[in-house]
Amino acid sequence: MNKLDESLLTGLPPFSRLDRKQIRTILDAATPKRHDEGATVFAAGADADRFFLLLDGFIRVIRATPDGEQIVALHISPGQLFGIAQALGRTTYPATAVAASELLTLSWPTKLWSSYTAEYDGFATETYRTVGERMGEIHARVEELATQAVEKRVASALLRMANQSGRRTDEGVEIGFPVTRANIAEMTGTTLHTVSRLLSGWERDGIVASTRRHVVITKPHQLVLLSGVSG
Amino acid sequence: MNKLDESLLTGLPPFSRLDRKQIRTILDAATPKRHDEGATVFAAGADADRFFLLLDGFIRVIRATPDGEQIVALHISPGQLFGIAQALGRTTYPATAVAASELLTLSWPTKLWSSYTAEYDGFATETYRTVGERMGEIHARVEELATQAVEKRVASALLRMANQSGRRTDEGVEIGFPVTRANIAEMTGTTLHTVSRLLSGWERDGIVASTRRHVVITKPHQLVLLSGVSG
DNA sequence: CGGTGCCTTGATTTTCATCAACACCTGTGG
DNA sequence: CCACAGGTGTTGATGAAAATCAAGGCACCG
Numbered sequence: 001m002n003k004l005d006e007s008l009l010t011g012l013p014p015f016s017r018l019d020r021k022q023i024r025t026i027l028d029a030a031t032p033k034r035h036d037e038g039a040t041v042f043a044a045g046a047d048a049d050r051f052f053l054l055l056d057g058f059i060r061v062i063r064a065t066p067d068g069e070q071i072v073a074l075h076i077s078p079g080q081l082f083g084i085a086q087a088l089g090r091t092t093y094p095a096t097a098v099a100a101s102e103l104l105t106l107s108w109p110t111k112l113w114s115s116y117t118a119e120y121d122g123f124a125t126e127t128y129r130t131v132g133e134r135m136g137e138i139h140a141r142v143e144e145l146a147t148q149a150v151e152k153r154v155a156s157a158l159l160r161m162a163n164q165s166g167r168r169t170d171e172g173v174e175i176g177f178p179v180t181r182a183n184i185a186e187m188t189g190t191t192l193h194t195v196s197r198l199l200s201g202w203e204r205d206g207i208v209a210s211t212r213r214h215v216v217i218t219k220p221h222q223l224v225l226l227s228g229v230s231g
Numbered sequence: 232m233n234k235l236d237e238s239l240l241t242g243l244p245p246f247s248r249l250d251r252k253q254i255r256t257i258l259d260a261a262t263p264k265r266h267d268e269g270a271t272v273f274a275a276g277a278d279a280d281r282f283f284l285l286l287d288g289f290i291r292v293i294r295a296t297p298d299g300e301q302i303v304a305l306h307i308s309p310g311q312l313f314g315i316a317q318a319l320g321r322t323t324y325p326a327t328a329v330a331a332s333e334l335l336t337l338s339w340p341t342k343l344w345s346s347y348t349a350e351y352d353g354f355a356t357e358t359y360r361t362v363g364e365r366m367g368e369i370h371a372r373v374e375e376l377a378t379q380a381v382e383k384r385v386a387s388a389l390l391r392m393a394n395q396s397g398r399r400t401d402e403g404v405e406i407g408f409p410v411t412r413a414n415i416a417e418m419t420g421t422t423l424h425t426v427s428r429l430l431s432g433w434e435r436d437g438i439v440a441s442t443r444r445h446v447v448i449t450k451p452h453q454l455v456l457l458s459g460v461s462g
Numbered sequence: 463c464g465g466t467g468c469c470t471t472g473a474t475t476t477t478c479a480t481c482a483a484c485a486c487c488t489g490t491g492g
Numbered sequence: 493c494c495a496c497a498g499g500t501g502t503t504g505a506t507g508a509a510a511a512t513c514a515a516g517g518c519a520c521c522g
Contacts, residue, residue, distance in 0.1 A: 063370060063374060065374055065378050066460075067378075069378050071373065071374055071377045071378065073370060073373065085363075087359060087363075088359060088360070088362060088363025088366060089357070089359045089360030089361075089362070089363045090360075090363050094363075094366070094367060094370070095370070125320055126320070128318060128319060128320040129319070129320030129321075130320075131319060131320070131362065131366075132316075132318075132319025132320045132321050132325075134366075135319060135325070135362075135365075135366060135369070136325060138366070138369050138370065138373060139294060139304060139325070139326070139369065141373050142302065142304065142369060142372050142373055142376065143294060143296055143302055145373065145376035145377060145420060146302045146376060146417075146419075146420030147296050147298075147300050147302065147420065149477075149478095150477080150478070180499085180500065180501085181500075181501065181502095182499095182500080182501095186377075188377075189376060189377030189378065190478075190479085191478080191479060191480080192500090192501080193478090193479075193480080193501095193502085193503085194477095194478060194479075196500095196501060196502060196503085197478095197502085197503080199501095200501090200502070200503085210501095212486085212487065212488090212499095212500065212501075213500080228298075229297075380509075380510090381509080381510065382509095411467090411468065411469090412468075412469065412470095413468080413469095421510075421511085422510080422511060422512080423468090423469080424469095424470085424471090424510090424511080424512085425509095425510060425511075427468095427469060427470060427471085428470085428471080428510095430469095431469095431470070431471085441469095443467095443468060443469075443518085443519065443520085444468075
């Protein structure tokens with residue numbers, strides 16, 4: 001069994017203040033795993049027996065309503081911890097984590113959590129910072145849903161995804177994972193029909209270019225204007 | 232200067248595992264303060280130099296959008312810590328805390344935070360549990376805003392407030408702090424006109440009874456049905 | 463007793479969900 | 493290799509929900 005390379009963790013916020021030996025110890029306790037696109041990493045309500053680090057790919061965090069609808073709470077980018085129910089004083093996962101693209105993860109048994117936060121300098125503070133950022137992101141979602149019209153919400157959602165995962169291409173900025181009209185609708189609290197109409201319109205205006213399950217933002221600035229900065 | 236009574240903290244989750252002497256020490260470091268209804272305890276973006284415990288009254292946590300609109304993120308009940316930016320790895324308050332009713336608070340300088348979490352058993356875990364609960368609450372808000380019609384959102388908001396602060400009266404359950412139509416609109420992402428119409432309708436049906444700035448839920452069960460349990 | 467904040471109600475308009483139909487792409491299994 | 497199914501995307505027509513526009517009333521405070 002070949003060992004994981006230490007460079008995987010070096011420089012990531014939760015581990016940035018640790019030395020080589022500490023990182024080695026942590027890596028040796030980690031279980032790496034590949035997940036296919038669409039796979040469920042863990043489900044809401046399940047026993048939080050492990051916590052995770054996303055090495056590559058993107059996670060979609062989903063919550064299902066009692067009546068079967070799904071909503072996308074947020075996306076997680078490479079380098080971030082997730083499934084950290086412990087940091088919220090919980091013993092079950094609060095939401096479902098689905099692979100938005102093919103994934104590479106590391107995971108550790110939950111029981112290591114308390115020793116990591118106690119022993120490793122910066123691990124606790126950095127993970128709480130992550131929690132704080134997600135809190136802020138969700139707050140921003142509430143604001144959007146409560147005050148903005150659908151068009152602005154969809155524009156904001158596209159920009160958010162582009163910021164988190166965007167790849168520059170010669171056409172513009174491409175969102176770094178597959179995303180359907182229905183996905184965008186679940187993010188913005190609307191229907192796939194409305195999203196489709198908006199994207200069609202923007203495509204006509206040359207602001208975005210989309211193929212099946214992929215979106216390229218060709219005129220980010222225009223989209224920013226639509227997202228409602230100052231108006 | 233008369234000392235604060237230890238019974239103020241005894242039994243509250245963050246302090247429940249501490250002994251008399253520890254509680255005494257913590258209390259001696261606390262600054263008590265009264266706030267009038269409508270007063271701002273701290274403002275979003277301000278330097279988080281203190282953290283707070285709400286002894287009596289209710290806090291409304293508010294965020295303002297760039298274009299001047301306000302949204303009510305959540306309410307805080309007596310016995311809860313608030314303004315705990317440190318727990319989220321932040322140095323500024325993420326939102327504004329306004330007194331929904333007359334208030335009594337204790338507060339401590341931020342610099343004590345790290346020693347409290349380190350020294351006092353249960354303080355950290357319990358406050359992170361609080362953070363987790365608020366996270367869950369906000370998630371629930373996102374779900375509501377994304378999937379439920381206005382009527383259900385308003386019904387849910389009333390029930391939530393009643394659960395957190397309700398007082399039994401012979402008429403029904405009264406929400407324990409002043410609340411205007413505009414406040415409810417800010418909680419549910421609608422307008423005060425729509426809220427007014429809904430409340431008028433429910434008043435006709437005998438489900439609620441409201442006077443200026445006060446709401447009594449006379450038929451909670453009916454309201455639960457309207458809030459959309461299984462439908 | 464005047465002013466401000468809170469609340470109500472009607473009329474009109476806009477936005478967006480819903481209903482409906484169809485086109486296309488991709489992978490699968492006969 | 494083709495047929496077909498299931499997931500994805502488009503677009504039009506219609507209707508309902510809720511915002512907006514508008515006006516006024518009532519209660520509480522100084």
